[in-house]
Amino acid sequence: MKITVNTNLAGYAFHMDEDAYQHLRHYLVRLEKEFSGEEGSQEIIADIEARMAELFKLRLNKYKQVISLEDIEEVLTVLGSPEAISGNGAEDKAFHRTAPRRFYRDPDGRIFGGVCAGLAAYFSINPLWIRILFVILVLAGSFGIWLYLILWLVLPEALTTAQKLEMRGAPVTITNIKQAVKDEFVAVKKKINL
Secondary structure (H helix, E strand, O other): OOOEEEEEEOOEEEEEEHHHHHHHHHHHHHHHHHOOOOOOHHHHHHHHHHHHHHHHHHHOOOOOOEEOHHHHHHHHHHHOOHHHHHOOOOOOHHHHOOOOOOOOEOOOOOOOOOHHHHHHHHHOOOHHHHHHHHHHHHHHOOHHHHHHHHHHHHOOEOOOHHHHHHHHOOOOOHHHHHHHHHHHHHHHHHHHHO
């Protein structure tokens, strides 16, 4: 018999074994310590917690409703250690693999619905080429308009940092989340200074 702890992570309630909870708590304390001097540290940690919650939800089902220590270790292996980011620890080579890409609409590079920007991010090309292709399809008939509208309805919008990384095929690790948040801060500063 094990003691379970109810915890809230990124707005989701999880039941965890007590040892799993302690391991996760220790990891989050290390994260806070590592990012304490960073600009936007709270947003970075919130994005990491949101990604953890997504990965934990994938491990739960009708028959398994408690997060175990093994689940915690698997999720933390995917995300990476806080020390590897700052150079205080050895970086794991498993984090350098490419992640599978997913189709999303890109809200950051959109002109209308983000379909062209999302497709361009998925295929790693300039969005201008996708937009030109859609203009040609529109001029050739109404197929381009219908295709764009269907994709707009079918493709989800990349709202979280993890989804934006998946859209580009980057692994969702702490390092990549941190860099994405920093890039967003730089982009916002540039827009404000214009």
